[in-house]
Amino acid sequence: MSADASAETPDYRDTVFLPQTDFPMRAGLPAREPEWLARWARIGIYDTLRERGQGRTPFILHDGPPYANGHLHIGHALNKVLKDFIVRSQQMMGRDARYVPGWDCHGLPIEWKIEEQYRQKGQDKDAVDIVEFRQECRRFADHWIDVQRDEFKRLGVTGKWDDPYLTMNYHAEAVIAAEFMKLLMNGSLYQGSKPVMWSPVEKTALAEAEVEYHDHTSHTIWVRFPVVEGLADLDGLSSSVERDEDLNRLTTSSLDVLEPTNVSVVIWTTTPWTIPQNRGVAYSPQIAADQFTADGNNAGYGLYRVGEVMANSTAKPSERLLLADALADSVKAAAKIEDWERIRSVRPFELENMKLAHPLRGVEGARGEWDYDVPMLPGDHVTDEAGTGFVHTAPSHGDDDYQLGLKHGLPMTYNVEPDGTYRADLPIFGGEAIVQPDGKDGPANVSVIKNLAWAGALLAKGKIKHSYPHSWRSKAPLIYRNTAQWFAAIDKPLDDGMGEYGDTIRSRALTSIDRLVRWTPKSGRNRIHAMVENRPDWVLSRQRAWGVPLTCFVRRGARPDDADFLLRDARVNDRIVAAFERDGADAWYRDGFKGEMLGGIADPDDYDQVMDVLDVWFDSGSTHAFVIRDRADGSPDGIADLYLEGTDQHRGWFQSSLLQASATKGRAPYKGVLTHGFTLDEKGMKMSKSLGNTIVPAEVVEQYGADILRLWVAQVDYTADSRIGKEILKGTADSYRRLRNTLRFLLGALAGFDEAERLEPAQMPELEQWLLHRLAQLDHLVRKGYDAYDFQGVFQTLFQFCTVDLSAFYFDIRKDALYCDAPDSARRRAVRTVMDILYHRLVTWLAPILPFTMEDVWLSRFPSEADSVHLHDFPTTPADWLNEPLAAKWDHVRRARRVVTAALEIKRADKTIGASLEAAPIVHVENPETLDALKSVNFTDMCIVSDLALTADPAPNEAFRMAEAPGLGVVFELAEGEKCQRCWKILPDVGTHDHPGVCARCDSVLDRL
Missing domain, CATH: 1.10.730.20 (Isoleucyl-tRNA Synthetase; Domain 1)
Known part of the structure; x- marks a missing residue:
C-alpha cells in the first residue's frame, strides 16, 4: 500500500x-472503604446471611476475647483478619458461618489502669467503696470496647458487632458463677496453702499464662550449712582409699556420736531472700550413688579440705566443704580458693542421716528464729549441671521445694506479705521489701547476703543474668509465695456422670486433645498435650476487686480438709445465679447479700463469704457456656467448630477453656484449634515502642487501606512468626x-x-x-x-x-x-x-x-x-x-509457545522488531505428539504473530532453543505483507478488500457493522 x-x-x-x-485503576482504598462499611451496615449483611442460612450446616468460630484496655496492635489485626477469612470462606462454601465477637472485661489489666489513675490523683484505692471502684472498671472497659469495635470493623471484619459478648454482662457473670459452682458441687474445688507465682507489685497470684520471661540480673550466693550430725570424722586416716575403706565398715548407729566440726554442706541460690525461709537441703540420690568412674575420676559427692585461699576470699583454710564432684571446680573458682584436697567420698547413708544448722542460727538479733536443725532430703530434681549439687529448700517459695516439703513433712513459713515485704515481726529483716512498688529490687536480697556474711555462712557471692518471670501487665519481677488460694484439683476423680472421656479433669483434657480436636498446625497438639500432662492444679483465686467473685461460703472455724468446710447447696447456688442475672456480680458486695442467699437454708453467722475473685482465665474459659450454649446464634451442645488464637494461648485460653469445659461438660468445648505466630518487624525483631519498629494497624489502613493489610495476612505463613x-x-x-x-x-x-x-x-x-x-x-x-x-x-x-x-x-x-x-x-x-x-x-x-x-x-x-x-x-x-487429555495436549502447546515468545523477545530486545505481530517464525518440532497438538490449534494466534510455519524438519544450527524444551527450535522470519489498520496483523491480503487497509477478517467484521 x-x-x-x-x-x-x-x-x-x-x-x-x-x-x-x-x-x-487507582483503588483509593483509604477513602472508599468506609463507604462500603456504611453500605454493609445499611443492608445488614450479617443478619441477612443468618436469615438465609437457616437449614445450612452451622459453622461456629468462637472468638477468643481480646482485652478491652487499649488500641489495637498488629497482632490483633493478624488474629481478627484470619478469623474473618475463615468466617467469610466457610459461609461462601455453603455453611451458616456464625461469628460473635467478644471481649475480656474483668481482671488486673483494667483494675491496674484505674489504680494508676488513683495514684496520679493521690487517692487510696482501698478507701473507695468496692462497688464504686468496680463501676469505674466497667466504664473503662466500655470505652475501650467501643474503640476496639470500630477499629476491628474498619479492618473489614464481619460479625455480630451490634450484639457482642462481654464477660462483664450480667448474664455472662451469672454463668461464670454457675460454672464455678459446678466445681464446688463436683468436689474439684479446694482451698490449699502452697507457693504460687505472685506479683508483689499487683499484690495477687498470677496464672502461668499471665507470666512472661525477660532477662534479669540476680544475686547469686554460695552458702555454708554447718553439719551438726551424721558425718564420720576420719581425718586421722592417711589416704582417701583407706578412709573410703574405713567408711565402708562404719554403721549407721556409730554416726550418732560423731559430731565433726568445721564441716559445711554448700548450697547455691539465685534468690538470697528465700534463705530465712529455708527448711531443708536436698541432695541427689543418683549423684550420691556414684562412687568412682572406671578411670578413677571422682563422680559423686566429695569432702574437700581448703588449703590456700586468695585475697578477699571468705573461705577458711582447713575448713571442710561437702560438694558434688562435678561442680567442685566451679565452686573453688567462685570462692577464690587457691588449692584444696579431696579428703574422701560421702556415702548415701551419711547423707540420709545428716542434719545441718540453719546458716542464720545464733545470729545477733535473731531471737532464736532460726535455731532449728535442717534435714538433708533426697530430691529427684537435684542435678550436678549447675550450683553445688545441693539445693536449698524453702517449701513456701517454689514448687519443687513445696513438693519435697509435702513429702517429708517440712513446715511452711509465712514470712512474706502480699506486697513482697517480710512480715513486720520477722527478726532482722522485718518490713524489708523483696520487690518494691515500682518493680525494682528491694533491699531484702542485699540484707540477707550481709547477714550471712556477718554470720560466717557466706562462702561466695556474684551476679547472674538469666531469664526470669515477670508480670505481663506491670512488667515487674515475680516471686513464688506461699498463700492460701483456691484450686481446681485436676487429678481428683469426679462423680458427675460425664465420664465418657475420663473421670478427672486432666484425663478428659488429654483424651480431648488426642481424640476430639483437629490441631492446625499439627504441632499444636504436642505443645498443649505436654503442658496439660505436666501442669499443676489450677489456681482459681485472685486477691483483687474487678472480677467475678468465688461464689462460695466457708464454715467458720472449720479447716479446709473438714468435710463441712464448704457450703454445698444447690438452692444457694440458684439464688446467687438469679441475683447475678438481675444485678450482675456487684450484688456479691452488697450489704446483707450473704443473709439473702443463706436465709432459711443455713445460719449466715456460721459462714464467711469468700471475697477473692476468679482468675480471668476462668472467665474466658467459661465463654463456651454463655456464648455458644446460651445464645440463639450458638449451638445447644456448647461446642465450637474452631478456636483461633496465637501460639501463646496453648498455655492461655485454649488450655483454660479445655480444663474448664472438661470439669463442667466432660470434654473440650471445641472441635478444632488453629494457632498463629507473632508479628515481627522486617528484620525479624520483636516490635517495641522503644525500638520504634512498631506497625500500627490504623496507620497502615490510613496509608494503604484495610485490603492491603488483609492481603499481607494472606501472603504470610501465619503458622510461623510473620514479618511486616x-x-x-x-x-x-x-x-x-x-x-x-x-x-x-x-x-x-x-x-x-x-x-x-x-x-x-x-x-x-x-x-x-x-x-x-x-x-x-x-x-x-x-x-x-x-x-x-x-x-x-x-x-x-x-x-x-x-x-x-x-x-x-x-x-x-x-x-x-x-x-x-x-x-x-x-x-x-x-x-x-x-x-x-x-x-x-x-x-x-x-x-x-x-x-x-x-x-x-x-x-x-x-x-x-x-x-x-x-x-x-x-x-x-x-x-x-x-478434561485431563485436553490439558495434557495444551501442556505441549504452552511449552512450545514459551520457546517462540522467548525467541521473539530477543528480536525485540535488539530492535529487529517492535511487536510480535511483525514476526512469522518457523517452528521446528521433533516430537510428533507435540507437532500434532500444534497443528490442531491456531498456533499462530497462540503466539500472537502474523504468520507461523510448523515443520518436523530438524532445526538448523541458528535456531533458537531452550534447555527446558528439548526438540523445539525457532527460526525467526519477518512477516510479509502490509499492516492491517484495524487489527495490526501483517498479512499479504491487506489492502485487497472493500474496506481499505484491512485484512479479510476485519473487512468481514466491518461489513457486518
Whole structure:
C-alpha cells in the first residue's frame, strides 16, 4: 500500500471493541472503604446471611476475647483478619458461618489502669467503696470496647458487632458463677496453702499464662550449712582409699556420736531472700550413688579440705566443704580458693542421716528464729549441671521445694506479705521489701547476703543474668509465695456422670486433645498435650476487686480438709445465679447479700463469704457456656467448630477453656484449634515502642487501606512468626495492583455482556475448554485450601493463575478476538462466556481475603443497593469441565509457545522488531505428539504473530532453543505483507478488500457493522 493510500485509510478505532469500564485503576482504598462499611451496615449483611442460612450446616468460630484496655496492635489485626477469612470462606462454601465477637472485661489489666489513675490523683484505692471502684472498671472497659469495635470493623471484619459478648454482662457473670459452682458441687474445688507465682507489685497470684520471661540480673550466693550430725570424722586416716575403706565398715548407729566440726554442706541460690525461709537441703540420690568412674575420676559427692585461699576470699583454710564432684571446680573458682584436697567420698547413708544448722542460727538479733536443725532430703530434681549439687529448700517459695516439703513433712513459713515485704515481726529483716512498688529490687536480697556474711555462712557471692518471670501487665519481677488460694484439683476423680472421656479433669483434657480436636498446625497438639500432662492444679483465686467473685461460703472455724468446710447447696447456688442475672456480680458486695442467699437454708453467722475473685482465665474459659450454649446464634451442645488464637494461648485460653469445659461438660468445648505466630518487624525483631519498629494497624489502613493489610495476612505463613514493615507493605501493594489490573481488564472485556451471548462448553474452542478445565482444578484447590485454613496457598494459587494463566497467556492471546472479532462471532462469544464464568469465580473466591475490593468489582458490574458479593456463595463448578487429555495436549502447546515468545523477545530486545505481530517464525518440532497438538490449534494466534510455519524438519544450527524444551527450535522470519489498520496483523491480503487497509477478517467484521 502506497504512502498516499495509507494517508487516505479511514480511522478504524471506533470499530475496535476495546474494554469499557468505570472501575478505576487507582483503588483509593483509604477513602472508599468506609463507604462500603456504611453500605454493609445499611443492608445488614450479617443478619441477612443468618436469615438465609437457616437449614445450612452451622459453622461456629468462637472468638477468643481480646482485652478491652487499649488500641489495637498488629497482632490483633493478624488474629481478627484470619478469623474473618475463615468466617467469610466457610459461609461462601455453603455453611451458616456464625461469628460473635467478644471481649475480656474483668481482671488486673483494667483494675491496674484505674489504680494508676488513683495514684496520679493521690487517692487510696482501698478507701473507695468496692462497688464504686468496680463501676469505674466497667466504664473503662466500655470505652475501650467501643474503640476496639470500630477499629476491628474498619479492618473489614464481619460479625455480630451490634450484639457482642462481654464477660462483664450480667448474664455472662451469672454463668461464670454457675460454672464455678459446678466445681464446688463436683468436689474439684479446694482451698490449699502452697507457693504460687505472685506479683508483689499487683499484690495477687498470677496464672502461668499471665507470666512472661525477660532477662534479669540476680544475686547469686554460695552458702555454708554447718553439719551438726551424721558425718564420720576420719581425718586421722592417711589416704582417701583407706578412709573410703574405713567408711565402708562404719554403721549407721556409730554416726550418732560423731559430731565433726568445721564441716559445711554448700548450697547455691539465685534468690538470697528465700534463705530465712529455708527448711531443708536436698541432695541427689543418683549423684550420691556414684562412687568412682572406671578411670578413677571422682563422680559423686566429695569432702574437700581448703588449703590456700586468695585475697578477699571468705573461705577458711582447713575448713571442710561437702560438694558434688562435678561442680567442685566451679565452686573453688567462685570462692577464690587457691588449692584444696579431696579428703574422701560421702556415702548415701551419711547423707540420709545428716542434719545441718540453719546458716542464720545464733545470729545477733535473731531471737532464736532460726535455731532449728535442717534435714538433708533426697530430691529427684537435684542435678550436678549447675550450683553445688545441693539445693536449698524453702517449701513456701517454689514448687519443687513445696513438693519435697509435702513429702517429708517440712513446715511452711509465712514470712512474706502480699506486697513482697517480710512480715513486720520477722527478726532482722522485718518490713524489708523483696520487690518494691515500682518493680525494682528491694533491699531484702542485699540484707540477707550481709547477714550471712556477718554470720560466717557466706562462702561466695556474684551476679547472674538469666531469664526470669515477670508480670505481663506491670512488667515487674515475680516471686513464688506461699498463700492460701483456691484450686481446681485436676487429678481428683469426679462423680458427675460425664465420664465418657475420663473421670478427672486432666484425663478428659488429654483424651480431648488426642481424640476430639483437629490441631492446625499439627504441632499444636504436642505443645498443649505436654503442658496439660505436666501442669499443676489450677489456681482459681485472685486477691483483687474487678472480677467475678468465688461464689462460695466457708464454715467458720472449720479447716479446709473438714468435710463441712464448704457450703454445698444447690438452692444457694440458684439464688446467687438469679441475683447475678438481675444485678450482675456487684450484688456479691452488697450489704446483707450473704443473709439473702443463706436465709432459711443455713445460719449466715456460721459462714464467711469468700471475697477473692476468679482468675480471668476462668472467665474466658467459661465463654463456651454463655456464648455458644446460651445464645440463639450458638449451638445447644456448647461446642465450637474452631478456636483461633496465637501460639501463646496453648498455655492461655485454649488450655483454660479445655480444663474448664472438661470439669463442667466432660470434654473440650471445641472441635478444632488453629494457632498463629507473632508479628515481627522486617528484620525479624520483636516490635517495641522503644525500638520504634512498631506497625500500627490504623496507620497502615490510613496509608494503604484495610485490603492491603488483609492481603499481607494472606501472603504470610501465619503458622510461623510473620514479618511486616514498610518495604513488605510496598511489595504487598504491588501484588494488589497487579491483581486489580486483572480484574479491571475482566470488567472492561465483559462490558454489555448478556445471556444471549452465552455458549455451552461443547460449542467453545479448545482454548476456552482448557480454561474451564483450569477453573475446575482451581475450584477444588480453593475449597480445599479454605477448608484447611491455608490462606497463603489459596492466594498464591489464585495470584499465579491471574498473572501466569490469564494475563500472560489467555488474555494476551484473546485480546485480538475480543477487540477485533464480530460481536456475534462464536469465538468472541466463547471468550466472553468464559470470562463471565471466570469473573464470578475469581470475585467470590477472593472476597474472603479482599472484601472491599471484591465488593467494588461486583457492584461495578451488578449495581444494586440491596446486593453484595458477600451475599453469594462460591459458584458450583461442573465436574465435566475437568478434561485431563485436553490439558495434557495444551501442556505441549504452552511449552512450545514459551520457546517462540522467548525467541521473539530477543528480536525485540535488539530492535529487529517492535511487536510480535511483525514476526512469522518457523517452528521446528521433533516430537510428533507435540507437532500434532500444534497443528490442531491456531498456533499462530497462540503466539500472537502474523504468520507461523510448523515443520518436523530438524532445526538448523541458528535456531533458537531452550534447555527446558528439548526438540523445539525457532527460526525467526519477518512477516510479509502490509499492516492491517484495524487489527495490526501483517498479512499479504491487506489492502485487497472493500474496506481499505484491512485484512479479510476485519473487512468481514466491518461489513457486518
